[in-house]
Amino acid sequence: MEQPIFTVSQLIAVVNQTLEYAYPTVFVEGEVSSFKVSKSKYVFFDVKDDAGAVGCFMMIYQLRMPLEDGMKVRLIAQPRLTAWGKFSLNVREVMPVGEGSIKRAFDILKSKLQSDGLFDTARKRLLPKIPQSIGLIASAESAGYADFIKIVNHRWRGLQISVADVQVQGVSAADQIIAAIDFFNQQAELPEVLVIVRGGGSAEDLAVFNDEALVRAVAASRIPTLVGVGHEVDTSLCDLAADVRAATPSNAAQILVPDQQDLLRDIAHQERHLLERVESRVADMNRWVSDAGKDMLSRLEHTLGEYMQALRHAEATLKQLDPKVVLSRGYALVRDTAGKLVKGTAANIKAGDKLTVTTAGAIIDVGVNHVRTQKNPN
Numbered sequence: 001m002e003q004p005i006f007t008v009s010q011l012i013a014v015v016n017q018t019l020e021y022a023y024p025t026v027f028v029e030g031e032v033s034s035f036k037v038s039k040s041k042y043v044f045f046d047v048k049d050d051a052g053a054v055g056c057f058m059m060i061y062q063l064r065m066p067l068e069d070g071m072k073v074r075l076i077a078q079p080r081l082t083a084w085g086k087f088s089l090n091v092r093e094v095m096p097v098g099e100g101s102i103k104r105a106f107d108i109l110k111s112k113l114q115s116d117g118l119f120d121t122a123r124k125r126l127l128p129k130i131p132q133s134i135g136l137i138a139s140a141e142s143a144g145y146a147d148f149i150k151i152v153n154h155r156w157r158g159l160q161i162s163v164a165d166v167q168v169q170g171v172s173a174a175d176q177i178i179a180a181i182d183f184f185n186q187q188a189e190l191p192e193v194l195v196i197v198r199g200g201g202s203a204e205d206l207a208v209f210n211d212e213a214l215v216r217a218v219a220a221s222r223i224p225t226l227v228g229v230g231h232e233v234d235t236s237l238c239d240l241a242a243d244v245r246a247a248t249p250s251n252a253a254q255i256l257v258p259d260q261q262d263l264l265r266d267i268a269h270q271e272r273h274l275l276e277r278v279e280s281r282v283a284d285m286n287r288w289v290s291d292a293g294k295d296m297l298s299r300l301e302h303t304l305g306e307y308m309q310a311l312r313h314a315e316a317t318l319k320q321l322d323p324k325v326v327l328s329r330g331y332a333l334v335r336d337t338a339g340k341l342v343k344g345t346a347a348n349i350k351a352g353d354k355l356t357v358t359t360a361g362a363i364i365d366v367g368v369n370h371v372r373t374q375k376n377p378n
Helices: 008-022 099-115 143-155 173-185 203-210 212-220 237-241 249-256 260-321 323-328
Strands: 026-038 042-048 053-059 072-081 087-096 133-138 160-165 193-198 225-229 244-246 333-335 354-358 363-367
Touching (some): 008 072, 026 053, 087 099, 099 203, 099 237, 160 173, 173 193, 173 212, 193 249, 203 225, 203 237, 244 249
Parallel strands (some): 225 244
Antiparallel strands (some): 026 042, 026 072, 072 087, 333 354, 354 363
């Protein structure tokens, strides 16, 4: 049988076709070495173990977590033979594995995002006290989702909860969560709060919430965000970028709405306290009114006494000025023929005038014989 003869390019095409058929996607774990970025666009590195190394290539936009030499990573890639005859992995997804590598990637990205201001306290918003419409992003089959729904419904009924069912770990999880965030943010009527929850898991399980694109989507949300991921000791970059961080999905429910029964008890307590204050205030006002009334009555009695004393004094004065009293003391009233009192110097009286003299007991008609003027009438 005659063996086919390939040109170089034909051989490369046949090998790639064979690789694509036999291994359309491979998952590879190894240690990163010779990491570099070219023209701010292309990423090159090797992934190696103790016995070998393979070259890797990817676009910069596909790199969702920081990489550096020495990190252990898991790749999702397609094996290819380059036009220069070099075997390479075209990487679609890369993620750190192992506690040390995950922690290192976390620290590098945290520092970068922090310098970009994504974690600044000043940009964080308050959640509504009792939101009536909630956008929930979670895996509807997870325990974290079940805990959140159970506690929210127990604490406050009648809320409108719209759920975006997504994967919360694995290769496509970050993109699904980002799509859900975009979906809620594009609604004509926005939810009052956006909640993202996931229960506990390993560091690798929770690594999706340290995805740079996802963290930036959380920070950019038009809707205030509440993120509750993992256990209380777990902290993701999404937690730090959210407006409010919850320790767990259950804690997210507790933060989101108050306990209705506790609120009713608190209202009843405040009502009793307010009633006690009102009753105390009314009692104080009654005492004040009573004391003021007594003081006013005392002042009126005192003023009335003073007026009565002045009245009696005026009455006594008037009595002393009564002409009858004056006449009773021996004085007399003298009138001329016109009936006018004769007073002063009597310069208008002359001999021959007729006068009427009124005393206490008689009215006497007299005639004037002679008029003398006193030198000192006063």
